[in-house]
Amino acid sequence: MVWINGERQDKLAVSDRAVQFGDGCFTTARVRAGKVDWLPDHLLRLQQGASRLLMDGVDWSALEAEMIYAAQQQQDGVLKAVITRGSGGRGYSAAGCQQPTRIVSLSDYPAHYHRLRASGARLALSPVRLGQNPLLAGIKHLNRLEQVLIRTQLEQTGADEALVLDTAGRLVECCAANLFWREGQQVFTPLLTQSGVNGTMRQRIIMLLEQQGIHWQEVSVEMSALAQADEVLICNALMPILPVYQIEEWRYSSRLLFDLVSPHC
Missing domain, CATH: 3.30.470.10 (Aminotransferase class 4, branched-chain amino acid transferase, N-terminal domain)
Structure with missing residues (x-):
């Protein structure tokens, strides 16, 4: 309709x-x-x-x-x-x-989000890189050709979502979701001043972290930062939050942050 x-x-x-x-x-x-x-x-x-x-x-x-x-x-x-x-x-x-x-x-x-909340999601690194444009970074404008290309590549992998970098090789987001990861007691999310979408669920999770006194930080880092992560989450307004069990060769089993945040999403 x-x-x-x-x-x-x-x-x-x-x-x-x-x-x-x-x-x-x-x-x-x-x-x-x-x-x-x-x-x-x-x-x-x-x-x-x-x-x-x-x-x-x-x-x-x-x-x-x-x-x-x-x-x-x-x-x-x-x-x-x-x-x-x-x-x-x-x-x-x-x-x-x-x-x-x-x-x-x-x-x-999308019915598959119910399944992925239980099983977790697998991410594949996308060969498509996001261009840097601070003038448009953060907003969800109608120019989504990068995401169309990312999604087309993703559908050839069998993964559930794509891990997306910018042209400088820094972590940004997924094809249609934002990204968080936990290392010990510290939570990280990519800095979105050059590219990416500052999603409504990303903003809500940040608010929840602050309300619960959990230290979080926006960072500009390469994909290798996820090798040290204890837990990885992705989120958007529909999911609204999913645990990630695998990114390329890295596997994750902890759901500490997911169990803490998801009841409020």
């Missing part, structure tokens, strides 16, 4: 800048019992993304109402909300774009 500017339809104008330039941002949320999990977090993410893209004029009240209505149509599922700059402008210029486009869609929940 798809709604565009509040109307049930699935056709977007070819002149929309999402089609022309990937000019917009989005968020993906879990629907449970007909409600959007962490709705304020997802709205804030979209507002921050629109601000970074210098996009004005979004009717945020209408979008919130549309997300709530869409979630009511399905007890368990996935809601995606997209904001584009709309139609207008000449070439790359956004001059004349008066009305951003709101797109809300609803789909089934």
Whole structure:
């Protein structure tokens, strides 16, 4: 099911800048019992993304109402909300774009996440590296070609997710998830100032760590840092958090941090 500017339809104008330039941002949320999990977090993410893209004029009240209505149509599922700059402008210029486009869609929940919470996930190192761009780092903009390539490569491996580095060889994230690891009592997550997506569940886990007095740190390190890890976790708004049992030749069995954090996610 798809709604565009509040109307049930699935056709977007070819002149929309999402089609022309990937000019917009989005968020993906879990629907449970007909409600959007962490709705304020997802709205804030979209507002921050629109601000970074210098996009004005979004009717945020209408979008919130549309997300709530869409979630009511399905007890368990996935809601995606997209904001584009709309139609207008000449070439790359956004001059004349008066009305951003709101797109809300609803789909089934990926059943394999239930299995992976019990079995754990296996990660494969992706040969696709993320480009560094501090101007866009952190936000979930509509330009996802790197992730399309990562996912296409991942589907040839049999692994559950991809471990992704940037062009400097530093840990960033997974194809569709953020990354945490524990070494002793210390928790680490990649620094996302140059590339990657600062996911809503990543932010929530950081908040939980702080509330429970667990020391955490954002780091810019190479993949070899995971060789010393006692535990590795991945997360996004749908999973919402999964233990990792293998990355390449490294194996992990501890679920200390997972057992501590997952009940609150």
